[in-house]
Amino acid sequence: MILQLFLGLVLFFGGFVALLLLLSAWDTASNGLFVQDRVGQHGKVFRIYKFRSLHRVTGRISVFGAWMRKYKLDELPQLWNLLKGDMVLVGPRPDVPGYADQLQGDDYIVLHCKPGLTGLASLKYRNEESILAAQPNPKEYNDTVIWPDKVRLHRWYAQHRSFWLDVQIVFFTLFPFLIDLDAWVERVVNR
Structure with a gap:
């Protein structure tokens, strides 16, 4: 059966x-x-x-x-x-060559993890296309605001990953409408 x-x-x-x-x-x-x-x-x-x-x-x-x-x-x-x-189910999203090459100092910890299908940055920037579309210079905004914040979230995840955190990330990836994801991600990272 x-x-x-x-x-x-x-x-x-x-x-x-x-x-x-x-x-x-x-x-x-x-x-x-x-x-x-x-x-x-x-x-x-x-x-x-x-x-x-x-x-x-x-x-x-x-x-x-x-x-x-x-x-x-x-x-x-x-x-x-x-x-x-x-890749694994949860982890830092993989970057294209050119962005990953810009990692410095403690940020290299991101490359110690296998990249994931979803992660904290995926949840926070699930509407990245619409965020960038609203900017006068999308590439500059990505390079100066979004990408550094994604690196911050990836670095935090690499330092604090756990089974329970992965379960929560998968759950909210599947059911993003249940919670304010931006606020949840920041609460998790800043606790």
């Missing part, structure tokens, strides 16, 4: 992922996958996978891509990174 339930869930989830991949491919006029180099544990570069949300020709976010991003479904292929051992 348990085996049947497990196989049923695997087939359902596999079918759902395959459907998202097909719709992403159709909507973006591509193969449906976005692959990018990221910096992982101990500075090791690995390839991260996402469903493509930008149209291959226009470079704009597709209708289906916007929907996937809204519900973070574009991140589902990163479960492959988790299965490969590149």
Whole structure:
């Protein structure tokens, strides 16, 4: 009975992922996958996978891509990174080369952890796209405000990680509407 339930869930989830991949491919006029180099544990570069949300020709976010991003479904292929051992469920989000290279001093502790699918910074900046869209210079705002704050949160997590904290992060990743996440993250970090 348990085996049947497990196989049923695997087939359902596999079918759902395959459907998202097909719709992403159709909507973006591509193969449906976005692959990018990221910096992982101990500075090791690995390839991260996402469903493509930008149209291959226009470079704009597709209708289906916007929907996937809204519900973070574009991140589902990163479960492959988790299965490969590149990532864990909770940890600092992996940066692209160029940002990770800017870590200094105590910030290097971030690279001692395997990167995660979700984390404190993911919760606080779950609406990062809309935050940046409201800025006159999004790149500058990211470089001077968001990225340093993410590093602060990643560093704190690396120094204080625990099973109970991971459980809370996963819970609030799945149910973000239950609490003011910005306030919760700051309460956790400043206690």
